[in-house]
Amino acid sequence: MDLLPRPRRALAHVAALATGEPLDPTLRVTLNFHPTFFERLAEEGVYRSQFVTGTSNGGLTARPDGDRWRWESRIFGGAYDDAPAHERPVYGALDHRRRPYGAAPRFGSAHLRLTGATLARTTFCYPDSVLEPKDFGVAERAGLVALALADAEADALDDYVEAQVHGPVEIGRDVEALVLDPSFRGTEVEAAARALPCPVEWHEGFRLSVAELRRHPEYRGPEFVELGAELAVDGRLDPRIVQEAAESGRYDRQHVKRVWHLLARFGAPAATPVVRG
Numbered sequence: 001m002d003l004l005p006r007p008r009r010a011l012a013h014v015a016a017l018a019t020g021e022p023l024d025p026t027l028r029v030t031l032n033f034h035p036t037f038f039e040r041l042a043e044e045g046v047y048r049s050q051f052v053t054g055t056s057n058g059g060l061t062a063r064p065d066g067d068r069w070r071w072e073s074r075i076f077g078g079a080y081d082d083a084p085a086h087e088r089p090v091y092g093a094l095d096h097r098r099r100p101y102g103a104a105p106r107f108g109s110a111h112l113r114l115t116g117a118t119l120a121r122t123t124f125c126y127p128d129s130v131l132e133p134k135d136f137g138v139a140e141r142a143g144l145v146a147l148a149l150a151d152a153e154a155d156a157l158d159d160y161v162e163a164q165v166h167g168p169v170e171i172g173r174d175v176e177a178l179v180l181d182p183s184f185r186g187t188e189v190e191a192a193a194r195a196l197p198c199p200v201e202w203h204e205g206f207r208l209s210v211a212e213l214r215r216h217p218e219y220r221g222p223e224f225v226e227l228g229a230e231l232a233v234d235g236r237l238d239p240r241i242v243q244e245a246a247e248s249g250r251y252d253r254q255h256v257k258r259v260w261h262l263l264a265r266f267g268a269p270a271a272t273p274v275v276r277g
Contacts, residue, residue, distance in 0.1 A: 003121060006083050007166035013077035014123040017136045019020075020143015023094075028176070029122055029163045030102040030111040031092035034243055034260075035180060038192035045197070047112065047169040051085035071129045075136070077160035079132075090169050094124055096145045100203040100274045102179065105264040106157040109181040109206055109239035112198075114165065118174050121166045127154070128162050157265050172197035179274055181205050183240035202275040208237045208267030216266055224258040227251070237263050 003011070031047060041047065047114045050068065071087065072080050080088050092114070093103035102111030124137040126144040135144045148154070148161050164260070175198040182205040184190050193200050217225045228237055231245045242263060246256040 001121070001167060004087060006079050006087055007089070007121070008080045010076035010079035010089070011121065011123060011138065011166055013079060014075065014136050015138045015141070017145070018124075018138045018141035020137065020141050020146070021120060021265055023137070023139045023142040023145070024096075025116055025119065025139075026093050027098075027119075029092045029114045029118060029165060030095050030104070031090065031114070031165075031169070032102040032104045032107040032109075032111040032181075032248075034108040034239075035110040035184060035189045035193065036243065036247070038079050038189065038196065041171060042192065042195045045171050047171065049085065049088045049090045051088045067130070071132065075123075075125065075129060084166075084229070089123075089164040089166045092163045092165060094145070094163050096148065096161055097159075100179070100189065101181075101206070101269060104157075104160040104162075105206075106261060107266065108185075109264070111179050112169075112171075113176045113179060114169070114174055115176050118165055118169070123166065124161050125164075126151075127158065128160075129164075133162075140250060155265075156268075161220050177201045177274075177276075179203055181239045183238040187240065191238075199276065201277070204269030206239050206262045206263050206267045206269060210235050211235075212266055213237065213262060216262060219265060220258040220261050224255060224262060227255055228259040228262055231256075231259060237267065239263070 027241040097103065097104040101109065122139065122190055124142060124144060125133040126135050126148045128135050137144045144161060148159060151159065177199045178193055178194060178196060179201045182202050210232050213225055213228050231241055233236065233241055242256060242260050246253050247250055
């Protein structure tokens with residue numbers, strides 16, 4: 001697709017910094033999220049950045065002179081400094097580990113799997129841009145994939161190669177599939193997902209027993225283990241349970257997010273193929 005001048009400048013800036021071999025064209029970028037805004041996706045048909053929505057499953061710093069603004073200014077050589085919100089890139093991760101639940105589950109149990117065509121307008125960095133990385137890539141030069149694979153110290157929720165997709169991400173054009181956790185089968189989430197102009201698929205599902213949860217008090221803190229145990233239904237957690245807790249208004253959303261991290265880290269499904277339809 002033809003890009004506007006600012007995205008073109010951003011891509012060119014990162015390409016000048018990138019090194020390494022071309023990216024495997026069979027790899028895909030995924031946009032992980034908690035499935036809470038399908039009605040807006042269906043209405044607009046476009047996946048929006050934090051600068052537009054004002055929401056995020058990470059930090060909320062997408063504002064003039066905020067952290068996200070400063071990181072983008074550094075990474076993209078100032079290309080977006082005066083850009084309207086809708087021109088800025090959207091964030092995902094390169095699924096170089098070919099995980100059926102998406103490349104960056106810390107941000108949610110669902111993901112949009114983008115088409116191979118979007119790789120040509122995507123830039124990459126490792127580690128996450130919040131850490132002000134020095135290693136960058138584009139589809140033609142993606143040596144940071146090997147860098148990420150060699151990072152033995154990275155936590156399983158932090159080992160993704162961040163991706164920034166430049167230009168609009170249109171659901172009907174740029175998405176191969178929306179992949180959901182099976183805990184949402186038969187719910188309003190599934191009904192809303194099927195209104196989108198893309199296929200719906202299912203991965204095997206995040207599941208964590210309270211017994212296993214209690215084995216990891218050091219990961220996010222014992223208070224969040226106890227909160228997870230309180231939220232559990234029939235002795236287990238799944239994404240639907242955690243999402244309903246976050247939306248209930250009864251709990252601090254940041255605390256529930258820590259419970260999600262525990263579930264995502266220790267209750268991830270096996271690397272089996274997704275189920276279509």
